[in-house]
Amino acid sequence: MPEISLSIGALARSVGCKVQTIRYYEQIGLLPAPARTAGAQRRYGPVQREKLSFIRHARELGFPLPAVRELLVLAEQQKSGCAQADQIAHRQLDAVNRHIAMLNSLRVELERMLQHRRGYRTGECRVIATLADHGLCRGEHHGQPTQD
Amino acid sequence: MPEISLSIGALARSVGCKVQTIRYYEQIGLLPAPARTAGAQRRYGPVQREKLSFIRHARELGFPLPAVRELLVLAEQQKSGCAQADQIAHRQLDAVNRHIAMLNSLRVELERMLQHRRGYRTGECRVIATLADHGLCRGEHHGQPTQD
DNA sequence: GCTTGAAGCTCTAGTCGCTGTAGGTTTTAG
DNA sequence: CTAAAACCTACAGCGACTAGAGCTTCAAGC
Structure with missing residues (x-):
């Protein structure tokens, strides 16, 4: 006790x-x-x-x-719920995997933005230029981040 | 026009x-x-x-x-903001990386939960057992998911 | 038994970044 | 000129909490 x-x-x-x-x-x-x-x-x-x-x-x-x-x-109801519980867990795993995939593509683009910044002879900022011009990123991907 | x-x-x-x-x-x-x-x-x-x-x-x-x-x-103010813009982008990259790391550890645990489920001779569900007993996961990690 | 400070209570509003709805008005194509 | 599509404002709702105000109760020390 x-x-x-x-x-x-x-x-x-x-x-x-x-x-x-x-x-x-x-x-x-x-x-x-x-x-x-x-x-x-x-x-x-x-x-x-x-x-x-x-x-x-x-x-x-x-x-x-x-x-x-x-x-x-x-x-x-600790019986017969296993298949359903597995299904719920699978759904969650899928959601996590999708989330990870998206964040990885964001990471790639953010890194590209930051790595190329050494061109500032021209006085312009790569980060801002990239954001302003969607053509500067490879641009196929990044739909918006979903929450979970 | x-x-x-x-x-x-x-x-x-x-x-x-x-x-x-x-x-x-x-x-x-x-x-x-x-x-x-x-x-x-x-x-x-x-x-x-x-x-x-x-x-x-x-x-x-x-x-x-x-x-x-x-x-x-x-x-x-397209001048002199580059260092600050870089800093903001770096912050965002760090946040994304942290988020990815956390989701990866969640993925690992979800996969473990689902892979071990074949012990249902005993009639108990691994998914539910894992959630019920924190000791069943390796348990060091997974702080809660932050949003962005 | 009394005091005091921590911890509890309820209720409400705020967070973030939108999204959806209701009920009305304006634009535009035929 | 009509009818439908697109627009307008204003407000509520999402998810999962979090924070605050203003009050009450508990537990420990004296």
């Missing part, structure tokens, strides 16, 4: 997130409302700590909250 | 962004307010088209709007 109940602050420290984040998860129905003290302060048990830890881990892996919600359901 | 003045829709098509985006840039003071027709519709000239194109190109490279704003100022 090491942790009978945790305050929200202790819970936040123990999983490494902010107090407000926990309250936010409760508000959007991701975490169930916990028990309260007589003075209406939240107290959490080990089960809820595990659940929050699960959520945070999934979030750190970049799963969006709707996906986290699905994974929580699958985790709860 | 091919383009004397463009409507907002024509401008949007010509640089590849949405009409609302242009109005938004005007609203936040990134693009100057253009001339208007008698009926109060916006009309743009080639100078503003170039400016918008510059902005969009920078955005596609992931520069945040405050950085774009700085770059625009440097581009306007």
Whole structure:
């Protein structure tokens, strides 16, 4: 019986997130409302700590909250959800790979911009010239960055 | 004299962004307010088209709007801004590289999660087990994804 | 038992960079 | 002249939190 109940602050420290984040998860129905003290302060048990830890881990892996919600359901009915969980994880892996590919093309162009700058005999800046003239980059790629 | 003045829709098509985006840039003071027709519709000239194109190109490279704003100022005073522009571009390159590094570590963990799933004799799902138990991943890494 | 300061509470607004909608007006092609 | 497309303003919403104001409760020391 090491942790009978945790305050929200202790819970936040123990999983490494902010107090407000926990309250936010409760508000959007991701975490169930916990028990309260007589003075209406939240107290959490080990089960809820595990659940929050699960959520945070999934979030750190970049799963969006709707996906986290699905994974929580699958985790709860701990049977027959494996194929679906795999599918969700695959989707996330695909998204991460697409994101990486895009960022790599951005990196290439930023590096090109910076490497060629030594032409400033002319008084003009390569970085600015590149941004001003889309023809100066190889220009096939870089659609805009999506978020996750 | 091919383009004397463009409507907002024509401008949007010509640089590849949405009409609302242009109005938004005007609203936040990134693009100057253009001339208007008698009926109060916006009309743009080639100078503003170039400016918008510059902005969009920078955005596609992931520069945040405050950085774009700085770059625009440097581009306007087209002298002596090169060192600063380089610095901004370097900052952006660093941010992109950090982002890539983090996503790579996420990819590694997602792949590990998915590859090991063949242990489902036990009826338990590797994906869910991994999310539930932080000890199952190598666990040193993955701080949370930052946006740009 | 009392004090005090940290930590808790609710509620609201702000972040970033747009995007979408509602409800109306103007332009333009036929 | 009509009808449809494009435009206008104003505001709400996205995702996932984060920050602040203004108040209350808890826990530890005396």
